[in-house]
Amino acid sequence: YSPWCSLFKISKVVVVGDLYVGKTSLINRFCKDIFDRDYKATIGVDFEIERFEIAGVPYNLQIWDTAGQEKFKCIASAYYRGAEVIITVFDLADIQTLDHTKQWLEDALRENEPGSTFVFLVGTKKDLSDAACERIELDAVRLANEMQAEYWSVSAKTGENVKEFFSRVAALAFEQS
Numbered sequence: 660y661s662p663w664c665s666l667f668k669i670s671k672v673v674v675v676g677d678l679y680v681g682k683t684s685l686i687n688r689f690c691k692d693i694f695d696r697d698y699k700a701t702i703g704v705d706f707e708i709e710r711f712e713i714a715g716v717p718y719n720l721q722i723w724d725t726a727g728q729e730k731f732k733c734i735a736s737a738y739y740r741g742a743e744v745i746i747t748v749f750d751l752a753d754i755q756t757l758d759h760t761k762q763w764l765e766d767a768l769r770e771n772e773p774g775s776t777f778v779f780l781v782g783t784k785k786d787l788s789d790a791a792c793e794r795i796e797l798d799a800v801r802l803a804n805e806m807q808a809e810y811w812s813v814s815a816k817t818g819e820n821v822k823e824f825f826s827r828v829a830a831l832a833f834e835q836s
């Protein structure tokens with residue numbers, strides 16, 4: 660770590676999940692408060708730094724986003740390594756993406772010390788909710804238990820639950836640090 664890092668505690672947060680589930684939109688909604696309706700595959704591995712203050716202490720989340728490599732499942736191990744928080748994302752309107760979350764989580768956990776990470780399972784596109792989504796959500800809650808993950812549902816489009824979710828991420832990461 661550089662001296663700069665010791666002045667500002669930073670936690671690494673990695674976001675994983677299938678292409679098109681809404682990972683980049685979720686990060687953009689939170690970090691920039693925008694929602695971009697047009698689909699643009701992210702180019703190049705990238706991260707955003709979000710600043711918090713918790714109990715008067717400056718605190719940063721470094722949020723890593725994949726760059727379309729998830730399409731081919733060829734994520735570099737450096738992407739996962741040293742993560743304090745793993746956010747596993749699926750699309751509430753697409754059951755297949757939920758089925759894939761276990762594998763995404765396994766890949767991320769493999770690169771980290773056992774017990775060193777917090778895991779979240781996040782269903783996106785809550786604004787599209789219908790009866791099918793509600794059924795998926797029941798499965799998701801069950802799976803989250805199995806994965807020892809905390810379950811959240813959010814919408815990047817409306818912003819529903821996005822701030823609340825990241826506040827929870829920051830609070831947990833801070834407690835751990």
Ligand code: GDP
Nearest residue numbers: 678679680681682683684696698784814815816
């Ligand atoms: P990524 O490949 O996982 O990074 O997914 P993107 O963030 O690029 O989003 C894929 C598509 O889903 C885009 O067309 C987004 O506009 C759309 N999308 C993302 N989040 C939401 C959401 O909360 N609600 C709705 N209705 N569409 C969303």
Ligand code: MG
Nearest residue numbers: 682683701725
């Ligand atoms: Mg993306």
